Amino acid sequence: xxxxxxxxxxxxxxxxxxxxxxxxxxxxxxxxxxxxxxxxxxxxxxxxxxxxxxxxxxxxxxxxxxxxxxxxxxxxxxxxxxxxxxxxxxxxxxxxxxxxxxxxxxxxxxxxxxxxxxxxxxxxxxxxxxxxxxxxxxxxxxxxxxxxxxxxxxxxxxxxxxxxxxxxxxxxxxxxxxxxxxxxxxxxxxxxxxxxxxxxxxxxxxxxxxxxxxxxxxxxxxxxxxxxxxxxxxxxxxxxxxxxxxxxxxxxxxxxxxxxxxxxxxxxxxxxxx
Amino acid sequence: xxxxxxxxxxxxxxxxxxxxxxxxxxxxxxxxxxxxxxxxxxxxxxxxxxxxxxxxxxxxxxxxxxxxxxxxxxxxxxxxxxxxxxxxxxxxxxx
Numbered sequence: 173x174x175x176x177x178x179x180x181x182x183x184x185x186x187x188x189x190x191x192x193x194x195x196x197x198x199x200x201x202x203x204x205x206x207x208x209x210x211x212x213x214x215x216x217x218x219x220x221x222x223x224x225x226x227x228x229x230x231x232x233x234x235x236x237x238x239x240x241x242x243x244x245x246x247x248x249x250x251x252x253x254x255x256x257x258x259x260x261x262x263x264x265x266x267x268x269x270x271x272x273x274x275x276x277x278x279x280x281x282x283x284x285x286x287x288x289x290x291x292x293x294x295x296x297x298x299x300x301x302x303x304x305x306x307x308x309x310x311x312x313x314x315x316x317x318x319x320x321x322x323x324x325x326x327x328x329x330x331x332x333x334x335x336x337x338x339x340x341x342x343x344x345x346x347x348x349x350x351x352x353x354x355x356x357x358x359x360x361x362x363x364x365x366x367x368x369x370x371x372x373x374x375x376x377x378x379x380x381x382x383x384x385x386x387x388x389x390x391x392x393x394x395x396x397x398x399x400x401x402x403x404x405x406x407x408x409x410x411x412x413x414x415x416x417x418x419x420x421x422x423x424x425x426x427x428x429x430x431x432x433x434x435x436x437x438x439x440x441x442x443x444x445x446x
Numbered sequence: 447x448x449x450x451x452x453x454x455x456x457x458x459x460x461x462x463x464x465x466x467x468x469x470x471x472x473x474x475x476x477x478x479x480x481x482x483x484x485x486x487x488x489x490x491x492x493x494x495x496x497x498x499x500x501x502x503x504x505x506x507x508x509x510x511x512x513x514x515x516x517x518x519x520x521x522x523x524x525x526x527x528x529x530x531x532x533x534x535x536x537x538x539x540x541x
Binding site for chain 2: 209
């Protein structure tokens, strides 16, 4: 170990020792982990956007004080264990059927806030029919759609939302649009349906985008109380492990490649199309 | 002028060393440690005292492992008293 490294180590130890300054006291807290998010380690890979979205959901539920009135439906995919991390009533649905299960829960218990949390393999591939018909019927639920353009849990296979030319284990030379079809913009698709009232696309790769995504989720819950149709919040996320990048690289790649094809912003609002 | 000072506590056992907080920090306060936590990740530590409590690191942390504190501390602002001003400017007041 060279001299500089030793100095650095001392510096680190000094930092750890001087942890308790006068600023650190309960009345000065400006940001802490929301109470609805359970104090357990998540199984997600380092840098995964799922953790951020879980935390945003918990923050919104805490701020609206609706912890006892929320029922969530977990999908099949990376977020299949979402019920282990959120301290709310949650159910698990068959692959792709989260929005159908949420429909049933909402119809039996119309006074509850119901949301489904789905990935792109779940919502846009096997569950396309359920998603489109749920939105077409205008069920009063909130659908949270995490789009990372790949099947994360099963090892990085091509998803309907995979970008053109993007490599995956089942498209090793890049997605060829002539044989594999074009990427599916399901958010624009459901925005066409009369049953949806609020359709938006957000991301969580930068602090500003995280704030906007939180507002979108909050708006989804608030509109659900008034009724009037399905709220659909897409969140463009990263998948460092299956994109084979570091978390920081994956966020840059997301900004350069995903966002031009999946532009952020409100696609449909209750006051009229935007 | 009032000054805002911040500080953070990182839950090093939750940290997975993804470094998103290092990128998000506008002050460059954070750095990767040389030691690993129980999970085997090189966790993140705060190495500089210039935190402003902007909460950017906590917003991007996927593990929810950062708690942010912020406090407004008084800087060199002094209230100008009429007696002091008179003294400084050598004004004699006839009473």
